[in-house]
Amino acid sequence: MRTLSSLQRREVVTESGESLGRLYDLRGELGARTLRVTGLVAGAHGFLEHLGITRRSSRTAIPWDDVVRIEGKRIVVRDQKN
Amino acid sequence: MTEIDIALKVLDHQILDCDGRRCGNVDDIEIEGGPDEQPRVSAILVGPGWWPQRAGWIGRVARWVAGNERVRVPWEEVADVESGVILRKSAAELGLGRGDDRVRPWIEKIPGAHR
Amino acid sequence: MNKVFGVALGILAAVGGFVDIGDLVFNVSAGAMFGYELLWVIPVGVVGIIVFSEMCGRVAAVSKKAVFDAVRERVGFKAALGTLIASEVVNLMTFAAELGGVAIALQLLSGLPYRWLIVLAAVALTGVIWAAKFEWIERVFGYGGLCLLVFAVAVVKLSPDWGEAAAGFIPHVPQSDGTVYAYFVVGLLGAAMTPYEVYFYSSGAVEEEWTPKDLGLNRANATVGYGLGGFFSVALMLTGATLFLGRGIEPEHLGTIALGAQVPLGEIGLVLALVGILFAVGGASIDTVFSGAYNLAQFCGWEWGRYRTNARAPRFTLTWLVLLALGTLIVLTGVDAVVLTEYAVIFSVVALPLTYVPILLVANDEAYMGRYRNGRLANVLGFVYLIVILIVALSAIPLMILTNLGQG
Numbered sequence: 007m008r009t010l011s012s013l014q015r016r017e018v019v020t021e022s023g024e025s026l027g028r029l030y031d032l033r034g035e036l037g038a039r040t041l042r043v044t045g046l047v048a049g050a051h052g053f054l055e056h057l058g059i060t061r062r063s064s065r066t067a068i069p070w071d072d073v074v075r076i077e078g079k080r081i082v083v084r085d086q087k088n
Numbered sequence: 089m090t091e092i093d094i095a096l097k098v099l100d101h102q103i104l105d106c107d108g109r110r111c112g113n114v115d116d117i118e119i120e121g122g123p124d125e126q127p128r129v130s131a132i133l134v135g136p137g138w139w140p141q142r143a144g145w146i147g148r149v150a151r152w153v154a155g156n157e158r159v160r161v162p163w164e165e166v167a168d169v170e171s172g173v174i175l176r177k178s179a180a181e182l183g184l185g186r187g188d189d190r191v192r193p194w195i196e197k198i199p200g201a202h203r
Numbered sequence: 204m205n206k207v208f209g210v211a212l213g214i215l216a217a218v219g220g221f222v223d224i225g226d227l228v229f230n231v232s233a234g235a236m237f238g239y240e241l242l243w244v245i246p247v248g249v250v251g252i253i254v255f256s257e258m259c260g261r262v263a264a265v266s267k268k269a270v271f272d273a274v275r276e277r278v279g280f281k282a283a284l285g286t287l288i289a290s291e292v293v294n295l296m297t298f299a300a301e302l303g304g305v306a307i308a309l310q311l312l313s314g315l316p317y318r319w320l321i322v323l324a325a326v327a328l329t330g331v332i333w334a335a336k337f338e339w340i341e342r343v344f345g346y347g348g349l350c351l352l353v354f355a356v357a358v359v360k361l362s363p364d365w366g367e368a369a370a371g372f373i374p375h376v377p378q379s380d381g382t383v384y385a386y387f388v389v390g391l392l393g394a395a396m397t398p399y400e401v402y403f404y405s406s407g408a409v410e411e412e413w414t415p416k417d418l419g420l421n422r423a424n425a426t427v428g429y430g431l432g433g434f435f436s437v438a439l440m441l442t443g444a445t446l447f448l449g450r451g452i453e454p455e456h457l458g459t460i461a462l463g464a465q466v467p468l469g470e471i472g473l474v475l476a477l478v479g480i481l482f483a484v485g486g487a488s489i490d491t492v493f494s495g496a497y498n499l500a501q502f503c504g505w506e507w508g509r510y511r512t513n514a515r516a517p518r519f520t521l522t523w524l525v526l527l528a529l530g531t532l533i534v535l536t537g538v539d540a541v542v543l544t545e546y547a548v549i550f551s552v553v554a555l556p557l558t559y560v561p562i563l564l565v566a567n568d569e570a571y572m573g574r575y576r577n578g579r580l581a582n583v584l585g586f587v588y589l590i591v592i593l594i595v596a597l598s599a600i601p602l603m604i605l606t607n608l609g610q611g
Contacts, residue, residue: 009133010099010117011142011280031095032119034129039164041129043119047093073123096570100276100283102504113275113504136503143281150284154503171267188506191517200334201514 013081018048020085021074029081033067045069046081092169094129102172103134103161103184111179111188115139118160132166132173134159134184159183210420214428216345221432222439223487224304225297225394225548227480228541230436231454231463232609233387234443236380239363239371242440244388246372248395249433251591253425254584255559258566258577259401260421263408266571270405271501273571274561286557287502293554294399294495295526296547299533301488302328303540307457308481312474318535324485325531332489332523337509340489347482353464353475354438360467361445368441386602386609389595390545393552395436396592399494401558406497410508415575439463455541492530496523545608552599555592563589 010032018026026048033045045067072084092098094117103112115138121127137158139147161175161182168174179185195201233241263269268276271290275283305328306320313320331340377384404424413421442463447454454460457480464476493509496519500507506516513520534540563585567577577585603609 007130008119008122009138009141010095010119013119014095031093034092034094036090036092036169041092041094041098041163041166041169043094043121043127043129044091070127075123100280102272110504110506113502134504139280139284143284146281146284146288150288185506188517191521192514195517195520196514198333198513202512 008076013076016076017080018046018068018083019080020083022085024085026068026083026086043070046073046083097169098129098132098173103132103175104172105175105179105182105184106167106177107179109179109185111175111182111185112159114173116142129163131160131162134161155187157186159186210423212342214424214431215349216341217424217428218431218435219345219348219351219483220341220486220490221429222348222351222435222483223394223397224301224484224540224544225390225397226436227304227439227457227460227484228454228544229387229390229394229548230439231443231447231460233391234440234445235447235452235454236443236609237377237384237387238444238448239368239441240375240377241384241387241391242368242371242437243374244391245395245433245436245440247374247591248392249429249436250584251392251396251588252400253429254581254588255396255401255562256404256429257422257425258562258581258585259405260408260413260425261418261575262562262565262571263405264413264417264421265415265573265575266565267409267412268565268571269409269497269501270402270558270562271498272409273565274558275502277561277565277568283502286554286561287498289554289557290398290402290498291495293547293551294491294498295530295533296543296550297397297399298488298491298495298526298530299538300540300544300547301484301491302530303534303538303543304457304484305481305488306534307540308477308484311458311461312477312481321531321534325527328485328488328492329524329527332492333513341486344482344486344489348479348486350475350479351435351438351483353468353472353479354435354442357464357467357472357476358438358441358445361442363441363445368444382602383606383609385598386606389552389599389602390548390609391436392591392595393548393555393599395433396552396555398551398555398558399491401562402494402497403490406494406501406507407509410510418575457541488530492523492526495526496520542608545603549599549603553596556589556596559589559592 013029016029018029029046029048031047032043033047035042035044047067068083074082074084099114099117101114102110105111112134114132115135116133117129118131118133119127120130135157136151136154137156139151165176165182166173167176259270262273274286302324305324306317309320309324310317446463446466461473461476464472497507499522500519505518507519508516565571569576
């Protein structure tokens with residue numbers, strides 16, 4: 007059991023050590039009685055985009071299935087294709 | 089099924105109960121499930137008691153002023169997410185808006201409170 | 204036709220409510236120290252408040268969110284909490300200054316002791332807010348403020364050098380006293396672009412359930428209301444310039460300011476000036492105390508509203524009562540109302556970017572605003588004023604210290 011705020015700002019790194027930026031949001035799927043978490047929204051420019059200074063385009067989320075483990079200060083994911 | 093960004097659309101938004109009464113903001117969100125599972129939002133967390141974990145020392149000071157209240161509203165009680173979060177039941181049934189309920193009897197003692 | 208009439212009445216009330224104690228102090232002082240040289244700052248400040256208010260009104264109409272709803276959602280919790288604390292401190296200082304102004308105006312009108320009048324004013328304001336319908340409050344205080352038109356009449360009677368005055372509207376650097384001049388530029392802009400007015404306006408728009416259909420009304424309110432209000436600031440500065448410049452008179456008391464109407468127009472001028480000051484500053488004090496309550500209630504998610512009954516929004520009601528009491532205590536300590544006003548204006552300038560930036564961001568955010576997001580004009584103006592506000596905010600405290608609160 008964890009809180010969204012505790013996940014925010016953790017660094018997202020791939021298994022091979024590449025940094026994908028900081029986590030600033032979670033993508034979810036809103037159903038009738040549930041809200042499932044489906045992905046991570048992270049990025050090097052995450053901060054500026056969060057404030058809306060850079061364009062808020064539909065950011066691709068890292069699928070939750072790619073999450074390997076959640077550590078104290080980071081979230082480790084499988085290497086991404088691009 | 090709609091896709092939403094949870095911090096953007098839910099966190100820090102106004103909560104309205106089934107009667108349209110304002111009863112707090114979403115102060116944090118509880119998530120159940122980790123890697124290799126199907127995580128889901130299990131509850132919304134409401135109250136100044138949740139502030140320190142979001143704002144460090146300034147949150148602690150604010151909590152000292154605003155009180156220690158912590159309410160947990162299971163996600164099943166959420167009817168919809170529009171510009172705010174809309175609940176299925178009334179605030180009283182979910183333990184929200186208690187601050188207003190506590191202050192109201194004092195305000196009502198003063199004549200003209202219902203003008 | 205009826206609707207146009209209603210809108211016009213609303214604008215009239217806004218015009219009468221434009222002037223507050225910051226405007227009174229800074230505009231007359233600026234005229235007394237620099238004559239016509241600072242007139243150009245007034246339209247800059249007026250356009251600034253128009254830009255800010257129009258954006259807030261549009262955000263309220265389209266997204267149904269008032270300023271602090273938007274701030275909390277947009278800038279992250281820690282920054283929003285910091286902004287809230289800063290805004291509440293500034294609101295309280297401003298309210299105390301306005302309350303002091305009300306007490307002084309009452310003293311000049313009645314001759315009763317100042318300290319008693321502070322309490323009387325506080326009690327009267329509490330009673331009015333508690334019992335009266337808000338539409339009534341807005342109208343009465345707004346129309347009462349229109350008595351300040353006496354300053355415009357007084358100025359005409361004093362026959363200023365209109366050519367020289369016109370030249371004052373062109374921005375220029377002063378002959379001497381550069382830092383004091385700069386301090387007044389900052390103070391005048393701060394007095395025109397008061398944040399509490401914006402909080403109040405946007406909360407009202409949400410409460411009146413504005414929709415995109417009301418965007419024309421929003422633009423009219425902001426441009427005509429504040430535009431005409433700026434006219435009062437010009438009259439005040441011209442009064443300072445024609446009566447006090449070069450005579451070593453510094454308008455450190457409201458009574459001196461009221462002299463501006465008495466000298467050309469006699470006793471009737473004095474009374475109208477004092478009544479106008481009383482209602483304008485009284486109305487402003489109500490707006491500030493409500494703004495403090497709005498911000499806290501919106502941040503915490505409580506029920507709020509000026510049209511709600513007191514019992515329907517208990518914590519909101521308690522908040523403005525507490526703020527009113529605290530402000531009264533501050534004034535009762537005997538702090539000079541004019542000095543307090545200057546501090547309040549300077550600190551509100553420093554805090555101005557904290558709410559301006561989030562609103563500028565939200566007004567540009569397609570997710571919130573859809574097709575009503577800032578167009579090119581709004582963005583050009585919005586970003587120009589962002590630079591202005593940042594420069595002014597960063598230089599305010601250094602200038603205040605360097606010039607010893609404008610004394611030079």
